[in-house]
Amino acid sequence: MITELESGINVPFISGNVATAINVPFISGPFPWPLIGNIPHVIGRKPHVLVSNLAKNYGPLMSLRMGTRVVVFGSSPAVAAEILRTHDRELSARYAPKATPIEESELKKYSLLWSTDCQNQWKSFRVLWKSELFSNKALDLQAEIRAKKKRKSKKCMDKMFQVWGDIIKQRRNVDDHNDVKHEDFLDFMMANGFSDVQILYMLLEILPAGAGTLIATTEWAMAELLKNKEAMAKLHQELEGEIMNTNFVKESQLSKLPYLNACIKETLRLHPPIAFLPHCANSTCEVMNYTIPKNSLVLVNLWAMGHDPMIWDDPFSFRPERFLNSNLEFKGQDFEFLPFGGGRRMCPGLPYAHRQLQLILASLIYYFKWYLPNDGDPWQIDMDEKYAVPLQMKKPLLLLSSRRC
Numbered sequence: 001m002i003t004e005l006e007s008g009i010n011v012p013f014i015s016g017n018v019a020t021a022i023n024v025p026f027i028s029g030p031f032p033w034p035l036i037g038n039i040p041h042v043i044g045r046k047p048h049v050l051v052s053n054l055a056k057n058y059g060p061l062m063s064l065r066m067g068t069r070v071v072v073f074g075s076s077p078a079v080a081a082e083i084l085r086t087h088d089r090e091l092s093a094r095y096a097p098k099a100t101p102i103e104e105s106e107l108k109k110y111s112l113l114w115s116t117d118c119q120n121q122w123k124s125f126r127v128l129w130k131s132e133l134f135s136n137k138a139l140d141l142q143a144e145i146r147a148k149k150k151r152k153s154k155k156c157m158d159k160m161f162q163v164w165g166d167i168i169k170q171r172r173n174v175d176d177h178n179d180v181k182h183e184d185f186l187d188f189m190m191a192n193g194f195s196d197v198q199i200l201y202m203l204l205e206i207l208p209a210g211a212g213t214l215i216a217t218t219e220w221a222m223a224e225l226l227k228n229k230e231a232m233a234k235l236h237q238e239l240e241g242e243i244m245n246t247n248f249v250k251e252s253q254l255s256k257l258p259y260l261n262a263c264i265k266e267t268l269r270l271h272p273p274i275a276f277l278p279h280c281a282n283s284t285c286e287v288m289n290y291t292i293p294k295n296s297l298v299l300v301n302l303w304a305m306g307h308d309p310m311i312w313d314d315p316f317s318f319r320p321e322r323f324l325n326s327n328l329e330f331k332g333q334d335f336e337f338l339p340f341g342g343g344r345r346m347c348p349g350l351p352y353a354h355r356q357l358q359l360i361l362a363s364l365i366y367y368f369k370w371y372l373p374n375d376g377d378p379w380q381i382d383m384d385e386k387y388a389v390p391l392q393m394k395k396p397l398l399l400l401s402s403r404r405c
């Protein structure tokens with residue numbers, strides 16, 4: 001049978017029994033070519049959009065072959081719950097491409113993000129992140145440090161390793177000689193016995209994992225708010241009522257800003273920075289009566305779920321109001337809305353990311369007015385995406401600002 005896809009490709013459809021007979025994955029998907037598999041179907045396009053369109057034909061559990069590797073895509077809340085809850089143990093490995101310059105043994109020893117399995121070292125990193133670094137209590141304790149950093153301007157990125165290495169050494173020397181405690185990231189890591197090299201790796205991971213996602217989300221939120229004047233006005237009104245001429249937004253004010261929160265959720269629904277949750281099967285398992293072979297990549301397609309008309313009314317429009325009278329949270333329990341993932345690999349930076357997004361957006365909108373250069377019409381903003389991690393605006397957003405107060 002030949003199926004015509006929205007992408008315009010004609011592909012033979014392989015159903016379950018035929019698939020078994022010629023030894024291709026049991027889950028349906030477009031016909032894989034010998035050796036290269038389905039690479040021609042996705043190369044050079046926006047994979048998140050293409051795969052979402054393919055899933056309309058092949059169903060919410062679909063497979064492609066990338067060379068010899070099976071890639072399984074889940075794109076409905078029910079499939080996401082199977083992958084992230086029922087089979088969390090088997091499907092929570094990570095795949096480190098062979099091109100990665102670091103050996104797998106090193107990744108296991110030092111990396112949280114790229115740790116291929118969820119063994120002891122990964123567990124101790126997670127405990128530390130959850131309890132000491134990014135719990136609400138720890139974040140409250142660090143609020144003063146963040147406020148101080150906002151007031152200082154810093155030069156932050158070249159020769160990171162060397163600079164950080166020097167800081168760690170200096171801190172260890174100082175702490176050996178007197179009892180000063182800063183109670184920041186470095187103190188927590190050192191107090192928990194992490195070596196210099198472990199701390200450096202951790203910092204190297206936080207920077208791209210944290211900064212990139214926050215920057216991309218802020219950029220998308222600003223673009224959406226510029227285009228949606230009504231939402232921008234409502235948000236500004238809410239901020240005016242709460243912040244009232246203070247010099248900077250205080251963390252204690254954030255819980256009183258429901259519309260700001262709704263804008264952040266709506267941005268993450270439409271533009272999830274990580275379009276596919278990147279999991280890998282550490283053993284063969286069955287999901288919804290289909291076999292997922294060991295070592296398959298298992299990707300939950302957040303972009304597809306965020307744009308699914310079966311889940312969201314008018315899914316391509318920016319409507320923060322949809323979150324106002326709703327209990328939907330992004331804490332990994334609501335499987336239709338998973339911008340931070342779910343299960344054991346869920347983003348450990350969530351509490352920090354959430355606070356930072358609130359602080360950044362509230363400050364940008366409360367203290368500044370924003371315009372397009374040459375009096376441009378915000379409807380002209382090009383919202384086209386560039387597939388990357390994080391998912392980005394194809395044309396970076398260029399805005400001018402003037403201070404409101």
Ligand code: HEM
Nearest residue numbers: 112113209210213274277339340341342345346347349353
């Ligand atoms: C808008 C902000 C952010 C979003 C949407 C986001 C989203 C995600 C997602 C979807 C995952 C993968 C979850 C999975 O595989 O099931 C992840 C993992 C991760 N995130 Fe975030 N993230 C954000 C910010 C941050 C920040 C600020 C940090 C650090 C300070 C961070 C650190 C990490 C780390 C270390 C992992 C890997 C965890 C592991 O593999 O065990 N993220 N994030």
